[in-house]
Amino acid sequence: MPLHVFLDAIVEDWRALHAGVEFDYTSRLGDDPLIVSDPALKQVIANVLDNAAEASPAWVGFSGERSGDHLALIVRDHGPGFTRDKLASFGKLYQSSKRDPGHGLGLFLAVNAMRKLGGSVAVANRETGGAEVTLMLPLAAIALERDE
Secondary structure (H helix, E strand, O other): OEHHHHHHHHHHHHHHHOOOOEEEEEEEOOOOOEEOOOHHHHHHHHHHHHHHHHHOOOEEEEEEEEEOOEEEEEEEEOOOOOOHHHHHOOOOOOOOOOOOOOOOHHHHHHHHHHHHOOOEEEEEEOOOOOEEEEEEEEHHHOEOOOOO
């Protein structure tokens, strides 16, 4: 399927489950390569969007952008952002700001799923407030090779 169809379907499903959240979605995908839909990637994106909505129930932003031969998926929110400790220990198991033990697993699993696909996850606080999570993935990991 074309990459934009994959992302649009994730967005449509997520919006249906989070109707009360203002959701800004943009895609700048360039030539829109054909990809093999990856269920792990779909779950990673949904989990990061869910985390953003929990931190920022009024607004979440999501963009898909081509950066050379990589895909950057960026999730932004207007929540409190990450503490210094959370930024320093990002990606380690059970580093959660939630009250219930065992949470924090979502970002840990996202980091590991992205590594298996040859990608990475970066987190930062936005200058205007809130957090930003960037999933970076080589397009070759999901691209469907075309016959010449």
